[in-house]
Amino acid sequence: MEKSAVFHRPGDNFSYLIEDRTIQIRLKTKKSNIKSVKLIIGDPYIWEDGEWQFSELPMTLVSKDDLFDYWEVDVFVETRRLRYGFKLASVDEEAIFTEKGFFNTAPVDSDYYFCFPYLHKQEIFNAPDWVKDTVWYQIFPERFANGDPSINPKNVRQWNSEPPAINNFFGGDFTGITENLEHLTDIGVNGIYLTPVFKAFSNHKYDTIDYMEIDPQFGDSESLKKLISECHNRGIRVMLDAVFNHSGYYFPPFQDVIKNGENSPYKDWFHIHDFPVQGGQKPNYEAFAFVDSMPKLNTANPEVKKYLLDVGMYWIKEFDIDGWRLDVANEVDHEFWREFRTAVKEVKKDVYILGEIWHDSMPWLRGDQFDGVMNYPFKTNVLNLLAKNNITSIQFMENISKVYYSYPKNIFDYTFNLVGSHDTPRILTECNDDINRTKQVYTILLTFMGSPCIYYGDEIGMTGDLDPGCRKCMDWNTENHDSELKEHIRALISLRKKEKLLANDGSVRFLFPEVENGIFGYRKFNNNKSVIILLNPSITKQAFPLEKHINYQVLYSSEIEMEPSEINLGPDGFCILSYSH
Template sequence: MEKTAIFHRSTDNYVYLLDDQTLQIRIKTKHNDVNAVSLILGDPYIWSNGQWQYSKMPMNLVGNDGLYDYWETEAFVATNRLRYGFKLSSSTEEVIYTEKGFYDSIPVDSDYYFCFPYLHENEQFQAPKWVKDTVWYQIFPERFGNGDPTINPENTKNWGSEPPAVNNFFGGDFAGVTAHLDHLTDIGVNGIYFTPVFKAHSNHKYDTIDYMELDPQFGDAAALKELITQCHKRGIKVMLDAVFNHSGYYFPPFQDVLKNGENSPYKDWFHIHNFPVVGGDKPNYEAFGFVESMPKLNTANPEVKKYLLDVGAYWIEEFDIDGWRLDVANEVDQPFWREFRKIVKKAKPDVYILGEIWHDSMPWLRGDQFDAVMNYPFKTNVLNLLANNSINSQQFVENMSKVYYSYPKTVFDYTFNLVGSHDTPRILTECGDNINKTKQVFTILLTFMGTPCIYYGDEIGLTGGQDPGCRKCMDWNEENHELELKNHIRILNTLRKEEKLLANEGFVTFLHPTEPNGIFGYKKYNSNKTILVLLNPNSSNQKFSLEKSENYNILYSSNIVIEDNQVNMEPDGFGIIEYNV
């Protein structure tokens, strides 16, 4: 047995509250090295005849990432306290694993074991329940719809009259979104994520001038309130984008520093290395990257902190928004985010706090900062498999298993999944204009664990390359829509709404292919029902063996056939299949 590969820690993704008396406990071992794992558990204060009293329960092998196997079980803890360890068995040996190391026999002293001191209900990860049933739609406001030409900025181009560029404007606004809310309802969307809407110099608005003022090209406060009111009437949540890592070049405090240097009362609002302030390719102040027009804010400064925390509460209290997406969240100090959470949750307890973090995000997801992060590893792996052909289906399952088991289930249920955005090429373009591949991408997006987000226009087949090519004006001429793709998304969203196993209820197990690029997928299940999501990434017909059952029901597929408990699937096909346990 490879003991150096065995790992557990009594926190984060390895042990966490499922409810007020149930813990989910995980351990990982070398792939194909351990045959069975049992959990040894008991209350640390229950002893008899000088020995700690414990019980044992089997753990389930729930997945592997090619290097490690992941084992899991749910432990009911009647006394709210727990000490626990593991009994691991291979073909050649049996060991006991505790916090203090490995033993040949079960230690009789509870002090040797891993400790979960007390199950406090308020330590359970709490994110807004509504998020699990939400399908998001990202809108780049400047390019969605021009509903009020009277507020067009200077030199506005006719809608869609030329390719998107870094410096052109087409007049998209709040009224344009309000006018097209029926489109969102039609395809099954019930959440909107807006890129920044505050006063800014650029067309993307990530260079904020005033965090308390809407950009006049989008409309006034009345227009935004009307939009949010109409959204809420349709059951659509609204999330705004907060750029608290950096301001824009024309942010008045930064302009004051440029003008007055060391005499500016705002000099400590930023990270200025020396004076006078100099921009260019390598400015003498901290910025987003080295972009001189985006000076980094000093969020540890009390005045900056108060200003931004007031911003966080203001748009909730005055406009009833439902969420904040936090740009470049990992570069802002964590003490700031802890205060931010307290402030915005006081304003609206079920507000959704979403951080933009591209890497391991566990430090921000312990219940005191964010409700979720944007799941970029999901996007990377889906596109590498189905668009770039740089990994095969076995590697996809292994990669996503590693991502999934890096977080508690209670956290992953709320993670924000995306396959395209204002920063990436259009998904149909990524897939080489292959509709079937694109349909596979959306099949995964809209049935995977987490809360999915569709980038505006992807549902109708908008094309475009890297930014700014991915920021085309929305095409409202239905004759130009890829209706097959739009209907596919509509059907998937309907299924997700009707069948809660496709919206984060129950549990999940990944289904590994039987050959490197064979049919793969995942099983979502509870005590009554199982749903399989299967995909064939290959260019030839393939088969996949099912568990023996006579109660299969194909919920939706690309004309798959089931015979003798085998799924026969055409190239680039998919199937969503249910059966009762």
């Protein structure tokens, strides 16, 4: 038994409340090293004859990655208090694992065991329930549609008349979005994520000049209110994007510091090393990366904090937005985000708070800061398998298991899953214009755990390399649309809405390939029903075993052949099956 590989800690992704009196407990062990695990459980205050009283509950081997196995069990706790440990068995050894280490026999003192002191219902991870059923659509406002030419910025280009560049403008605006909402409802989208709309210098608007003012090239208060109202009438939520880590170069307080130096009342709004303020390749002030046009804000400063918290509340109060996507969220202090959550939730209890974090995000997801984060590891692994072909399906399943079990289940349900954005090549381009591979990518995106997002234009087969190539004007000429891809996405969204197991109901088990690059997938299930998603990443037809005597129903698929004991998927194929228990 490889004891050094056995790992558990109370809290975070290893023990957490999922219902009022139910906790989910996980254990990690060396891959293929442990044959069985039982959970030792009991109330810390129930003793008889000087010995702690406990029972045992078998744990299930739920998944694995390249190094570890993952074990899991749900525990109903009648008394709301719990002490627990683990009984492990390998081929030739048994051991008891507790908070104080390993023992040959179970200690009779409850103080030796891991502790869940009390199950407080209010400590269940609490994010807006509507997010689990939302399919997002990311819009880069400058490039979606020009509905009001009268507010075009200076030197505007004719729509789609030239390739996108870092400094050209085509006049996209709120009216253009409002006029094209039927395109979104047609494919089934019920959430819009807008990149920044505040007054800014650039076409991407991540260099904010005024957080309280709409950029005039997009419209005014009335046109934004109309957009949000029309969205809400269609059952579409709206999420805005904000950059609280840094401002733009022309943010008035920063301009005041440039002008007045140490005498500026705003000098402590930023992290200035010395005066006078100097930009360049390595500015003498903190900035996003070393970009001198994006000076970092001092969110510990009370005045800055009040200003930004007022911003967070203002757009909810005045425009009834449904969510905040927070740029470079990991570089802002945790205390600010705690206060931000309190402030905006007091205005709108079910507002969604989404952080842009590319790495392990558990410190931001303990219920006191964000409701979700952008799931870039999901994107990376999906594209590595299906677009770049640099990992096998076995490696994909190992990697995605590691990602999934890094978070509690009831947190992962609210993650923001994406495969493309304004910062990445378009998905069809990533897939080398292979429509079948692209359809596989969307099959995973729209059936996986979490809240999926489609980047504008990807649903009609638009192409483009890295920024600025991925920021082309939306092509409204339907003759240029890839109807096969659009219909595939429409079908998946429709199916997701009808079959809640394809959204975030129930539990999940990963289905590992039987051969190196074989068919893989996952089973999503509850007490009554299972739904299986299968994909063939190979260029040859492959088979996947099925259980006999089960009446499988095909919900949606590419070309397949069903037999009593297996299913055959064609090259780059997919299949969604269901059956009742």
